[in-house]
Amino acid sequence: MRVIAGPEKKSRVMSEKERLVTAYHELGHAIVGHLLPNADPVHKVSIISRGQALGYTISLPSEDKFLTTRAELNDIMAMTLGGRAAEEIIFEEITTGASNDLEKVTETAKQMVMRFGMSERLGPRVFGHDRGQPFLGREFSSEPDYSDEVAREIDDEIRRIVEEAHQIARGILTDNREQLDVISKILLERETIEAEAFVALLEGKPAEEVFPPDEEETPESPEAESEKKAAHEGPRPRPQPKPGLAGGGAAEMRRDSER
Numbered sequence: 001m002r003v004i005a006g007p008e009k010k011s012r013v014m015s016e017k018e019r020l021v022t023a024y025h026e027l028g029h030a031i032v033g034h035l036l037p038n039a040d041p042v043h044k045v046s047i048i049s050r051g052q053a054l055g056y057t058i059s060l061p062s063e064d065k066f067l068t069t070r071a072e073l074n075d076i077m078a079m080t081l082g083g084r085a086a087e088e089i090i091f092e093e094i095t096t097g098a099s100n101d102l103e104k105v106t107e108t109a110k111q112m113v114m115r116f117g118m119s120e121r122l123g124p125r126v127f128g129h130d131r132g133q134p135f136l137g138r139e140f141s142s143e144p145d146y147s148d149e150v151a152r153e154i155d156d157e158i159r160r161i162v163e164e165a166h167q168i169a170r171g172i173l174t175d176n177r178e179q180l181d182v183i184s185k186i187l188l189e190r191e192t193i194e195a196e197a198f199v200a201l202l203e204g205k206p207a208e209e210v211f212p213p214d215e216e217e218t219p220e221s222p223e224a225e226s227e228k229k230a231a232h233e234g235p236r237p238r239p240q241p242k243p244g245l246a247g248g249g250a251a252e253m254r255r256d257s258e259r
Contacts, residue, residue: 014054021087022047022055023184025097028086029057030198031176031183032169033079038072042199046192054097057083070118077105077165078172085169086180109161119157127154179204 014022026045033039040059047055059079084098117124127146144151173180183201187193190211193201200210 014049018054019047019188020184021091021095021097023187024086024090024180025083025095026055026057027180027184027187028082028084028169028173029079030082031180031202032082032085032172033057033059033075034199034202035172035176036075036078036168038069038075039079040076041195043195044192045187045198047187048191053100070112070116073108073112073118074161074165074168077108077162078168080105080108081162081166082169082173085166085173089170089173089177090180105162105165106158109158109165112161113154113157119161121157122150122153176202 026047030042030045034042040061043058043060045055045057050056080101081098083101084094087094087098112118113122114127117126127150128144146154179202183193183198186201186207197210201207
């Protein structure tokens with residue numbers, strides 16, 4: 001978990017309003033990702049700060065994959081925008097918490113259009129040539145090999161792909177508003193929800209059934225407690241005799257001197 005989400009920030013204290021926004025944000029990711037057929041299964045949802053994130057939603061593939069389809073990329077983008085969509089629906093406001101999500105979605109849409117040939121409007125071709133200079137410490141850049149008109153079409157396609165993913169996320173969360181409210185309150189209380197519990201809650205099971213209370217232990221009698229303590233401690237060590245007293249040596253010495 002430390003490798004995936006970063007170290008836990010126990011010293012970071014959030015206000016109740018920020019915890020509430022974070023809970024809805026992360027549940028937005030989780031619900032959209034769970035209900036889309038081509039997104040990876042949700043593994044864990046948490047509002048515990050780790051690294052630079054105030055909360056996190058972890059999705060893990062069920063098997064190793066080396067190829068990604070266009071449908072999978074579209075669903076991943078919709079899941080990524082689920083946090084922002086939840087903020088819009090619940091609070092009718094947006095925050096800076098989705099900045100990293102927007103970067104990921106924009107980059108994915110850009111790669112789909114310019115590298116993977118996944119735009120029906122622009123067709124199967126690559127736009128731009130990579131001119132990287134990593135030995136100078138510079139990031140990879142793209143040298144355009146297309147006209148300004150094509151550049152506008154690329155921008156339009158990127159905008160269309162991102163907006164479609166955004167609308168899909170909003171539609172799913174609007175249809176599942178009740179589950180979003182219920183599970184967000186539970187997440188506020190428990191701070192972390194594992195995959196099995198999340199699926200059960202989303203299916204409508206009550207929290208009391210998903211998270212049964214711990215069974216109360218019956219008090220033990222004093223005799224049983226003392227026996228249990230003695231068994232735990234093991235046999236007590238026997239005191240070692242001091243030099244000159246072992247095996248009755250002192251008594252023998254006295255008898256010898258009397259003789």
